[in-house]
Amino acid sequence: MSTNSTYYIPHKATWPVIGTVGLMIMLAGFANFLNGSSIGQPLMIVGLLTFITMLVGWFSLQAKESESGMYNHEVGISYRHGMMWFIFSEIVFFAVFFGTLWYTRNLSVPWLGEGATKELLWPAFDATWPTNGPGKVGGEFEPMGAWGLPFLNTLLLLSSGVTCTWAHHGLLAKNRGQLIKGLIATVALGFLFVCFQAIEYHEAYTEMGLTLGSGVYGSTFFMLTGFHGFHVCVGAIILSVVLFRSTRGHFSPENHFAFEAAAWYWHFVDVVWLGLFIFVYLM
Amino acid sequence: MSAAEDAHDHHDDHHHDHGPEKGLLRWIITTNHKDIGTLYLLFALTMFFVGGAMAMVIRAELFEPGLQFVDPAFFNSMTTMHALVMVFGAVMPAFVGLANWQIPLMIGATDMALPRMNNMSFWMLVAGVLLLASTLFMEGGAPNGGWTLYPPLVLQPITVGKALPFAIFSVHLLGISSIMGAINIIATIFNMRAPAMKLMDMPLFVWTWLITAFLLIAVMPVFAGAVTMLLTDKFFHTSFFNAAGGGDPVLYEHIFWFFGHPEVYIMILPTFGVASTIIPVFARKPLFGYASMVWATASIAFLSFIVWAHHMFTVGMPIAGELYFMYATMIIAVPTGVKVFNWTATMWKGAMTFETPMLFSIAFVVLFTLGGFTGLMMSIAPSDFQYHDTYFIVAHFHYTLVPASVFILMAAGYFWLPKWTGNMYNEKIGQLHFWLSVISVNILFFPQHFLGLAGMPRRIPDYAVQFADWNMISSVGGFIFGASQLLFLYIVIDTIRGGTGEKVSDEVWEDASKHSLEWTLPTPLPYHTWTTPPASVPTEHVLDSH
Numbered sequence: 001m002s003t004n005s006t007y008y009i010p011h012k013a014t015w016p017v018i019g020t021v022g023l024m025i026m027l028a029g030f031a032n033f034l035n036g037s038s039i040g041q042p043l044m045i046v047g048l049l050t051f052i053t054m055l056v057g058w059f060s061l062q063a064k065e066s067e068s069g070m071y072n073h074e075v076g077i078s079y080r081h082g083m084m085w086f087i088f089s090e091i092v093f094f095a096v097f098f099g100t101l102w103y104t105r106n107l108s109v110p111w112l113g114e115g116a117t118k119e120l121l122w123p124a125f126d127a128t129w130p131t132n133g134p135g136k137v138g139g140e141f142e143p144m145g146a147w148g149l150p151f152l153n154t155l156l157l158l159s160s161g162v163t164c165t166w167a168h169h170g171l172l173a174k175n176r177g178q179l180i181k182g183l184i185a186t187v188a189l190g191f192l193f194v195c196f197q198a199i200e201y202h203e204a205y206t207e208m209g210l211t212l213g214s215g216v217y218g219s220t221f222f223m224l225t226g227f228h229g230f231h232v233c234v235g236a237i238i239l240s241v242v243l244f245r246s247t248r249g250h251f252s253p254e255n256h257f258a259f260e261a262a263a264w265y266w267h268f269v270d271v272v273w274l275g276l277f278i279f280v281y282l283m
Numbered sequence: 284m285s286a287a288e289d290a291h292d293h294h295d296d297h298h299h300d301h302g303p304e305k306g307l308l309r310w311i312i313t314t315n316h317k318d319i320g321t322l323y324l325l326f327a328l329t330m331f332f333v334g335g336a337m338a339m340v341i342r343a344e345l346f347e348p349g350l351q352f353v354d355p356a357f358f359n360s361m362t363t364m365h366a367l368v369m370v371f372g373a374v375m376p377a378f379v380g381l382a383n384w385q386i387p388l389m390i391g392a393t394d395m396a397l398p399r400m401n402n403m404s405f406w407m408l409v410a411g412v413l414l415l416a417s418t419l420f421m422e423g424g425a426p427n428g429g430w431t432l433y434p435p436l437v438l439q440p441i442t443v444g445k446a447l448p449f450a451i452f453s454v455h456l457l458g459i460s461s462i463m464g465a466i467n468i469i470a471t472i473f474n475m476r477a478p479a480m481k482l483m484d485m486p487l488f489v490w491t492w493l494i495t496a497f498l499l500i501a502v503m504p505v506f507a508g509a510v511t512m513l514l515t516d517k518f519f520h521t522s523f524f525n526a527a528g529g530g531d532p533v534l535y536e537h538i539f540w541f542f543g544h545p546e547v548y549i550m551i552l553p554t555f556g557v558a559s560t561i562i563p564v565f566a567r568k569p570l571f572g573y574a575s576m577v578w579a580t581a582s583i584a585f586l587s588f589i590v591w592a593h594h595m596f597t598v599g600m601p602i603a604g605e606l607y608f609m610y611a612t613m614i615i616a617v618p619t620g621v622k623v624f625n626w627t628a629t630m631w632k633g634a635m636t637f638e639t640p641m642l643f644s645i646a647f648v649v650l651f652t653l654g655g656f657t658g659l660m661m662s663i664a665p666s667d668f669q670y671h672d673t674y675f676i677v678a679h680f681h682y683t684l685v686p687a688s689v690f691i692l693m694a695a696g697y698f699w700l701p702k703w704t705g706n707m708y709n710e711k712i713g714q715l716h717f718w719l720s721v722i723s724v725n726i727l728f729f730p731q732h733f734l735g736l737a738g739m740p741r742r743i744p745d746y747a748v749q750f751a752d753w754n755m756i757s758s759v760g761g762f763i764f765g766a767s768q769l770l771f772l773y774i775v776i777d778t779i780r781g782g783t784g785e786k787v788s789d790e791v792w793e794d795a796s797k798h799s800l801e802w803t804l805p806t807p808l809p810y811h812t813w814t815t816p817p818a819s820v821p822t823e824h825v826l827d828s829h
Contacts, residue, residue, distance in 0.1 A: 007475070009394045012304060012312040016403030024410035024456065031414075031448035034518050058399075074474060078396035081470035089462050089504045096508030096538060100523060108531035135527025138520070213520030216529035223515065223523075
């Protein structure tokens, strides 16, 4: 306690630069792909594989170090600070898109349907939500209802929050069976959510005429739910890793930062979904 | 030394004698806060000259009316890239470099809280800048729609060519880098502080960086979101900024400036922190009004979130919006005034000496105040209709960035390099650098106020002949300023390589150890410091507030 030397400081790190190079290659590849260059796709794949290698390597190293008792209490606190503020940055990222939805529905769409804009430019435009704008960008579409798959998905995610907490209680009570069962249920519910969302998207594209290009309704709908769905995938993968580690006997009631971080992330994804359900589907 | 041994090795310090790795690899895989700080600072210095070279192109083209050297699209690329390189490549990384070096030293921590992530945030910065720089060599050239990347301009093929997706992904990488750096700083300050140091004992530099880190985490994702929507509007048929689809290009401006206004404070708050560190040492007095400085910093940070639309007074907002953003912006003058008066009061009746870091700091107080006053002028919405998009704006924000942030970065270099390297810089050349800089920076930017008030717009390669005289004077100032900075480069290299050769004491500056912890450590600093946290901390800087 009295010295800083008990705080583990690694003396070198090779994974960060590997991950950075991977991410840079992936993004450079994506940019080339968007510009129509044939080198884009291979670069994206190489970059992605490098990035995944980094994730596997780095997290394995962390797990090994954690299990060998190298992280004292203070290191755990630093990690918790890190995760907390990372999630905060994610919340802000989602807030941008929620803000966009708010601005569009309450300001820019009404402005398009009033005053000189209406009289001179688009007299026929009916400024009500949902809309794909006065230019009817993307053609006729049917908006997504709330009470089919989306409601089912709400129930799924809420239940997964419960099973996640149940698993945490199991971990704290040294009940490994409960921990593993709880995590299996959480991961399964998460992936089921993603499957249902895929079905929902498929219906939107094939039967409802609703696409990412369906004016500002399609843009906000798919951007918000799409980024969320991506986060559910990431969260479910993180939980799968935690599940795998749990089956290998990792974590103790005192030392289980990875579990906690995954659970926080999962609850964050859960809360964002509630926001989506209310503001995108219901209202 | 295996890491596992480390963990059981509570009594013995020998693993801290661990020196750096040998060779080039040391710099790639390092987790040491001093190494990473050095990387950040050297990278920032390089980018300062890259961005500076772009500024020289701009000033050369504007030396006379008419088109002289470059074609207009390239000129616009230069204004765009100069801004992006200076903001994201030079000023921000330089302050992160200072944070890496100084925060652990000042709070008695052995290193940053998350050393591996520290390494990654530096390399993400390099990756982001490489992606951005690659656009210079692309068909259609680098982005040339301005650093704000406003749609619909930036989405038009003629404006971006192939550069847009690279610029956007560069912003994503730079955002990741900044967020990781900021998280690390927050975790370090909250979790690694010496037990003896309470929050209200922390040096002002640490305080300002803590608040800046919150700003970074709160706004970098906003910028990332904005450019992501640009990307999907351009390539995936979305209509966020397309009125025909129900969207609104003005929305982009709102989102951008919700990021952009806190962003300019991200560059100025650590500036305040360094100034508040240097001035008391050379005035040989405690900082006047320590607590009020902390609260003023926090107030400025809070206000930065609720004033963004003063960048868009002419865009067509409801009158209530114009009034709100006008008054909210004016309020910022109050905490900023508190700071300026506190620095002045710190110097009042001090036993002042005027070494190079102090000269730069005093110039900062004076010239930043001038830039602040023109900011106040622009906060008045009806007046801003005249200033908007003119050289008056250019003059304003360059006064708050160059003789403020950049001067203070120079001051920080002169102030801490002797401590870091154990070598003294050449005071004569330092002062020559100062006087050349402070005179030429005013020749460079002061005439731009007149040009702007007379109506010369920003971001144009050619102009009406009535603007010729002041542009020529401004360009001459620019060339002198640019050339003077080579002196700084020389001094940095010379100091690292031995400097004047005189022996530097642990304190370096008289009684500096009364002000802050780093001066109690040996000079030059060992590779690992504070393996045992200090038992007590200096309180000179907080004397006035107790």
